[in-house]
Amino acid sequence: MAIFNLGSVNIDHFYKLAHFPEPGETLSALDHTLGLGGKGMNQSVAAAKAGAEVFHIGAIGKSDGWVRERIEGYGVNCKYLREADEATGHAVIYVDASGENTIVLAPGANVQQDSEFVVNAIDQAKSTDTLLLQNETNLQPPAATFALVKGMRVIYSAAPFSIEAVKNIIPDLSMLVMNAVEASQLSSEMGVSLEQIPVPQIMVTLGSKGAMWRSNETGEVIEVTSPKVTPVDTTAAGDTYIGYVAAGLDLGMPIKAAMEWATQAAALKVTRAGTADAIPSADEVKAFRGA
Known part of the structure; x- marks a missing residue:
């Protein structure tokens, strides 16, 4: 089995500040670093570091060969x-x-995906594989439709959140992932409760409180809690969680085990500064769980 991820790739500029600037305020940064990110790439790196075989479908600028080298260094194809x-x-x-x-965000090449290229990439997948999607690229709905027709598991992370984007893709999803605020907004907009949203599975991330999963086919609900840590940088915590959940399912874990594993990975991530570069490996998560 494998994970195919149609996802964004970003070059991240981090500025460490004493506080966020007020309107009209100029601040001097305490530190500046450059890293690899994008919601899609973060999830690919998380899944690869968790031990899954991952193929990233996306686009970068022609002058950024170092980006490809960095991604491959994390085990992403x-x-x-x-x-x-x-x-x-x-x-x-x-x-x-x-x-x-x-x-x-400045989307750049992320919203210049080529339809034929994306379809050809997904066509290499098997029915036992997973397609990951987020809302930082174009071509999400046709990719989801094609993958579902092939029999793949389709997981969509509804971020950055757009109600219209969710409504356009929801008929072709296996699992919809949102945070608590997004879930409330979607339910309100559609005029339904979570269990009435027309998707087989819903996962709601709850930040430091953990996560909830619901099967809208059987009514089963699973909740997991997150370990308490002192946060250094919450960036990419949600992406780490989703990448680890996808990897866990791809590796044959039951949903609850995958969620528990993922909450540990996300908790460890927030103790580190950075995005894709700071996502922990499976061995590091194992050591953290045993601490």
Whole structure:
């Protein structure tokens, strides 16, 4: 089995601040670092570090060969990572003293995906494989439709959140993943409760409280809690969680075991500064769980 991820790739600029700037305020950063990120890439790296076979489908600028090398160094297969005329996407990430963050995105090549290229990549997958999707690229709905027709598991992370994007893709999903605020907004917009949303499975991430999974086919509900840690940087915690859940399912774990594993990985991630570069490996998560 394997995971195919149609996802964003960003070059992340991190600025460590004493506090977030007020309107009109100019601040000097305490530190600046450059890293690899994007919700899609974070999830690919998390799944690969967890031990899954991962193929990333996406696009980067022609001048950023180092990005491909860095991704491959984390064990992600880049045979479906296309070079585009547009520049690689990038993000400006402010992190305050408490570890909270604010992010500004410039999508670049992430929204220049080629339809034929994406379909051909997914066509190499097997029915036992998983397609991961997020809301930072174009072509999500046709990719989901094609994957579902092939019999693949389709997991969609509804972030950055857009109600219209969710409504367009929801008929072709196996699992919809949202945080608590997004879940409330979607339920309100559609005028239904979570159990009435027309998708087989729903997962709601709850930050430091853990996560909830629900089967809308059987009514089964599973809740897991997260270990208490002192956060350094919450960026990519959700992506770490989703990547580990996808990897756990791909490796044959029951959903509860995959969720428990993923909450440990996400908790460990927030103790580290950075995005894809800071996501822990399976061995590191194992050591953390045993601590």
